[in-house]
Amino acid sequence: MKKLFVLVAIGMMLYACSSNSNNQQHAGSTATSESNSPGASDYDPKRGEGKFDKVDIGDKLDAKMATEGHTIANLKCASCHKYTTERLVGPGWSGVTQKHKPHWIMNFITNPDPMIDKDPELQAQLELCLVRMPNQNLSDDDARKILEFMRQNDGLQE
Template sequence: MNRVVTSAALAATLAVGAMLFGCNKSSASTDPGAGASDPVAALKVPEITYSTAQADLDKGKELFQAKGCNGCHKIGGGKLVGPDLKGVTARRDKQWIAKMILRPDVMVKEDPTAKDLFKTYLTAMPNQGVPEGDLPALMSYLKANE
């Protein structure tokens, strides 16, 4: 019985550790949608064109790892701390994905889908400070791994 309790405590500790340390931390910027009637609509993100160029896909993979995305997400193989991202580009539109990457803090507070994901996973995605210029490569990597 003691072994079961110890195993459960270890699993809980690892889950909390993954949530706290599995994803790189960065400070969230101020909310550009503050005071807007629809903060999600007020978020401006660049238009994204998916690329199939190997250099872009390699850069996207590098960003996925460097920003710590792989600490919380898998691409295929099921959920981890956050949802499995396999097929995310088929389930969500480009603008939604871009907003979730750039401003997860606003999305989790204001977007119904992001709120539902938070309720399911009980973990808010941290703002990783991904530069807008890196979005096409990161999102192309996700698209290529559908």
């Protein structure tokens, strides 16, 4: 009886693994059809998906906040991102604040999964990097500090 249970368990695992690889092979066509679905048409690629519609960043850099953001980024982000243009696991951070609005960055830092699922640019980036950005469960305050560090990293002075 134990042998039969073991054989059934192994069979189920093999079936599950083979089904998963089939789903991954068709992921590109699924992402395309999802972007044509009603929910995806509501997505604004300039805003992102999340609670931030506007982030008041001011004209000057907040050096204290940037320093704290650098510390947080070193703990939570640096294992996958370099602060240059070079890609590590994820893309490099240099230039990100010129490319994206502050509210988009804040939405992505705090809410990456829905944005990756809906944003064509992020889906293209995922095809290059092959690893989804994990949700680091950062507070809004920590995300704002990381944004300030990104601004400093892109050359904004005090």
